[in-house]
């Protein structure tokens with residue numbers, strides 16, 4: 001078992017996936033993109049099945065934003081930490097994809113190349129993150145994850161889709177005010 005993320009068992013995962021994919025903007029299929037929709041947290045919490053799951057996990061009050069990440073076959077994110085107000089991400093793979101890897105790294109000051117921002121193509125708000133120089137990051141561990149999981153986005157990480165199918169993930173960003181609930185999953 002990894003100390004860097006925690007798998008969350010969800011009995012009705014197929015229903016939850018269907019519910020969230022139902023609000024995925026179809027013009028983003030096939031595009032390597034990270035974006036949120038307008039009023040993303042409110043929209044997400046308006047979906048009854050995911051709302052119930054977040055309530056059960058006691059993290060619905062901590063939902064900051066929610067983003068879609070599209071990883072085409074062979075697609076990957078750079079190695080980074082997320083640098084917005086949230087501290088955790090509850091990630092739900094939405095497509096049945098066998099080979100999506102979540103990897104963690106150790107990076108020191110030399111690898112830290114500062115903050116980067118880019119414009120969310122839907123909301124036009126800025127998304128901030130902190131990329132690292134990949135040549136000097138020390139690899140720690142990598143796992144194929146098909147189930148929902150929670151992890152601390154302050155730990156240097158990246159995602160890679162090594163399959164030949166598109167992977168779409170819902171990234172539910174959790175504020176530190178729900179930390180007490182999130183920490184339960186590490187006990």
Ligand SMILES: [Fe+2]
Nearest residue numbers: 080081082153
């Ligand atoms: Fe991230």
